[in-house]
Amino acid sequence: MSEHLVVIGADATGMSAASQARRRRGPEQLRITAFERGGFSSYSACGIPYWVGGEVAERDALVARTPEEHRSRGIDLRMGTEVTEIDLDRGRVRTRELDGGAEAWTGFDQLVVATGAEPIRPSLPGFDAPGVHGVQTLDDGAELLATLERDCHRAVVVGGGYIGVEMAEAMVRRGLQVTLVLRSAEPMPTLDPDMGKLVRVAMEGMGIEVVPGAEALEVLLGPDGRPREVATTAGQYPADVVVLGLGVRPRTGLARQAGLPLGASGGLRTTPEMRVSGVDGVWAGGDCVEVLNLVSGGYQNIALGTHANKHGLVIGTNIGGGRATFPGVVGTAVSKVCSLEIARTGLGEREATAAGAAWESAVIESTSRAGYYPGAALMTVKMIAERDSGRLLGVQIVGREGAAKRVDVAAVALTAGMTVDQVVSLDLGYAPPFSPVWDPVLVAARKLAGRVG
Amino acid sequence: MSEHLVVIGADATGMSAASQARRRRGPEQLRITAFERGGFSSYSACGIPYWVGGEVAERDALVARTPEEHRSRGIDLRMGTEVTEIDLDRGRVRTRELDGGAEAWTGFDQLVVATGAEPIRPSLPGFDAPGVHGVQTLDDGAELLATLERDCHRAVVVGGGYIGVEMAEAMVRRGLQVTLVLRSAEPMPTLDPDMGKLVRVAMEGMGIEVVPGAEALEVLLGPDGRPREVATTAGQYPADVVVLGLGVRPRTGLARQAGLPLGASGGLRTTPEMRVSGVDGVWAGGDCVEVLNLVSGGYQNIALGTHANKHGLVIGTNIGGGRATFPGVVGTAVSKVCSLEIARTGLGEREATAAGAAWESAVIESTSRAGYYPGAALMTVKMIAERDSGRLLGVQIVGREGAAKRVDVAAVALTAGMTVDQVVSLDLGYAPPFSPVWDPVLVAARKLAGRVG
Numbered sequence: 001m002s003e004h005l006v007v008i009g010a011d012a013t014g015m016s017a018a019s020q021a022r023r024r025r026g027p028e029q030l031r032i033t034a035f036e037r038g039g040f041s042s043y044s045a046c047g048i049p050y051w052v053g054g055e056v057a058e059r060d061a062l063v064a065r066t067p068e069e070h071r072s073r074g075i076d077l078r079m080g081t082e083v084t085e086i087d088l089d090r091g092r093v094r095t096r097e098l099d100g101g102a103e104a105w106t107g108f109d110q111l112v113v114a115t116g117a118e119p120i121r122p123s124l125p126g127f128d129a130p131g132v133h134g135v136q137t138l139d140d141g142a143e144l145l146a147t148l149e150r151d152c153h154r155a156v157v158v159g160g161g162y163i164g165v166e167m168a169e170a171m172v173r174r175g176l177q178v179t180l181v182l183r184s185a186e187p188m189p190t191l192d193p194d195m196g197k198l199v200r201v202a203m204e205g206m207g208i209e210v211v212p213g214a215e216a217l218e219v220l221l222g223p224d225g226r227p228r229e230v231a232t233t234a235g236q237y238p239a240d241v242v243v244l245g246l247g248v249r250p251r252t253g254l255a256r257q258a259g260l261p262l263g264a265s266g267g268l269r270t271t272p273e274m275r276v277s278g279v280d281g282v283w284a285g286g287d288c289v290e291v292l293n294l295v296s297g298g299y300q301n302i303a304l305g306t307h308a309n310k311h312g313l314v315i316g317t318n319i320g321g322g323r324a325t326f327p328g329v330v331g332t333a334v335s336k337v338c339s340l341e342i343a344r345t346g347l348g349e350r351e352a353t354a355a356g357a358a359w360e361s362a363v364i365e366s367t368s369r370a371g372y373y374p375g376a377a378l379m380t381v382k383m384i385a386e387r388d389s390g391r392l393l394g395v396q397i398v399g400r401e402g403a404a405k406r407v408d409v410a411a412v413a414l415t416a417g418m419t420v421d422q423v424v425s426l427d428l429g430y431a432p433p434f435s436p437v438w439d440p441v442l443v444a445a446r447k448l449a450g451r452v453g
Numbered sequence: 454m455s456e457h458l459v460v461i462g463a464d465a466t467g468m469s470a471a472s473q474a475r476r477r478r479g480p481e482q483l484r485i486t487a488f489e490r491g492g493f494s495s496y497s498a499c500g501i502p503y504w505v506g507g508e509v510a511e512r513d514a515l516v517a518r519t520p521e522e523h524r525s526r527g528i529d530l531r532m533g534t535e536v537t538e539i540d541l542d543r544g545r546v547r548t549r550e551l552d553g554g555a556e557a558w559t560g561f562d563q564l565v566v567a568t569g570a571e572p573i574r575p576s577l578p579g580f581d582a583p584g585v586h587g588v589q590t591l592d593d594g595a596e597l598l599a600t601l602e603r604d605c606h607r608a609v610v611v612g613g614g615y616i617g618v619e620m621a622e623a624m625v626r627r628g629l630q631v632t633l634v635l636r637s638a639e640p641m642p643t644l645d646p647d648m649g650k651l652v653r654v655a656m657e658g659m660g661i662e663v664v665p666g667a668e669a670l671e672v673l674l675g676p677d678g679r680p681r682e683v684a685t686t687a688g689q690y691p692a693d694v695v696v697l698g699l700g701v702r703p704r705t706g707l708a709r710q711a712g713l714p715l716g717a718s719g720g721l722r723t724t725p726e727m728r729v730s731g732v733d734g735v736w737a738g739g740d741c742v743e744v745l746n747l748v749s750g751g752y753q754n755i756a757l758g759t760h761a762n763k764h765g766l767v768i769g770t771n772i773g774g775g776r777a778t779f780p781g782v783v784g785t786a787v788s789k790v791c792s793l794e795i796a797r798t799g800l801g802e803r804e805a806t807a808a809g810a811a812w813e814s815a816v817i818e819s820t821s822r823a824g825y826y827p828g829a830a831l832m833t834v835k836m837i838a839e840r841d842s843g844r845l846l847g848v849q850i851v852g853r854e855g856a857a858k859r860v861d862v863a864a865v866a867l868t869a870g871m872t873v874d875q876v877v878s879l880d881l882g883y884a885p886p887f888s889p890v891w892d893p894v895l896v897a898a899r900k901l902a903g904r905v906g
Contacts, residue, residue, distance in 0.1 A: 327878050333882065343882055372514035408892075415879060416869030426865055429860050437497070
């Protein structure tokens, strides 16, 4: 008698888990059913800003694997079907077809909760009007593009994090005049303010109006019921379209009802095997769980496709009879706004203080290639380390071509628990077209090494 | 009474050491004299191929710091002055001015041997003719450029390593028809042959004629005493100019005469502090020493500016009263030929076997950005790991934009002694313009993880 695996949510975690379990166990051993309430499977939400911005021409390019492809691999994927209840005692889920409303119970031996995240949408007047758009799903993207087909000249983007900054770029690329309204003092609040300031100055240089320290209060509508202006604590800004980039929170309503354990971050608690803590046969991963930060030792919720895919691989391997773990994250994130690249990993100053560390930091400017080599582009690198031990705590990079992915060096060094002295000695690739003789990350480590240990 | 530091060789190691010692100790505490037999200080030999190729317009762009700049910082730099003998017993060096021949003895308390490397030049007929060029010094570069001003149409480059491949590109950029003659089966013998083959195929696609498995025998000269043809074991190839890229060996004649200890690699043996082993007050670094390979545990000589600079920093710190060490290398190297990027770190298959490891390898193809993002470029990643432990042993990457510096992730992971399972879990930067959701290095680790441990 074969086991039955039920998956809730058919994006990165859910379908990676299903696919990996299927690779390891054939249909005669493992039956797999996946429920997805939306209309797409395995798509790249991270790609939506580039589709809206026009770099990616077709929505379907963002779909890594269609429902048909999954089905051809022996996964019974039910689209447009919402799971409305998890019954742990009887090992079953209740589903409802969005088209028609038919309800049913489905039993499971193993369950994967991959319900993802939901965008934060303020309950303020006007924010539910047509012309006010989130960018969480492919349908969101299509609706925003439909709005842009209208006579749009001015966009207000609300929120200064990754999505806000990327959507500001997308609106610029669409030829709109853009205002970015953000609560924090500088864009990219996951950077320290001195590094965020570099992002603001660059964005202003691109013609984007940046309004920091402002709360949106209301979307004022025109006679057509569409945005006319956004009222904020810092003033009113005309808008034909409003884009929300206020971040997301884990979608855990189902899990909460079922009594599954949630952490302080709001995400599901799991073991390193991505099993829901204390619950046999139930697994969770992706945007709806919390993960260990290997640098701070704390738990946090991070909505990022790369983690979601790794979680799915770990879950699928374990369900498939193998053994895999997800040890945690170091908080790496990269982004860009037009030609400005932005990266961070580990802890920023505020996070380092919150983690109880006494720290020092250093900021340097260097180039992506040897200074004399054509195309050498400036970047600013900030490095933070523990004062006494010299242990690396975090790195932030803002610059042009070649800046963002340099943060990977620091991500690996953080994972290994290296000191800045050890970073100075790293044998990184050097040739004039690729790096100065001292890579910018090493230059920062050299400077910081003189202040710690 | 102040100490006297004498430095032999005014390039990366020598002048980094002098500058760092000067930063830590003023002229009243430390007198610094540096002898350089050539005409340039602190220049980038690695940049010569790009100057010859025309990407770098001016020779002087390759000079990081001129003799005058060093002198203004309190370093008595004597150009055109060769050290002809080290007298360890009496703590002095004998010098000879190349212009005039005046000889003198100079006493030292501390000595830095930074004599660099010398190019390998076969003692075969015709190889000392005008029109046959090494590319080790700025003078070499100027002479090659002077030859190219003549009526040159065909170049033969002898040697298939970094210099050979980079000089082949430079000749292509100068509009010449290029033949690359190499001893090994594929270019870039520091890569495994399957990866070197990708380089050959790409070079052939650029119109470069690649002649593998061939020894150069003679440069046949025309009536003007300049190259007409290169005779090899694989046939004869017309040439108006011949470029030698046969590698270098440590320049240790002086050190050998003085009885300083040399390793099997031919380089000077040093402690991690870069003190010459067993000899107080004498330091050495750069292309004339051997370094510990942290992966194999063996010693090797590596002529690379990035190591030379680090050695100089370590030496200068220690002479200046601080404490620094150079722990070793992992064998990272990056290069390119036109738009093809080439990188390696750690051990190749042959080196892994020589180090006594039982290993497995995996090769994957992926892209530099999300597949749907414009500019996503193909790369091939090969990863090697120890069969039983799963410990990472080496990575090689050949591809287009964004390929080379990805090797840094592996370099740090090798330094930390990570397993491929640990590599799979690394929290690398992900956003569609910068990486697929699984970075290519992680894709290789995923594939290899299934074969080891």
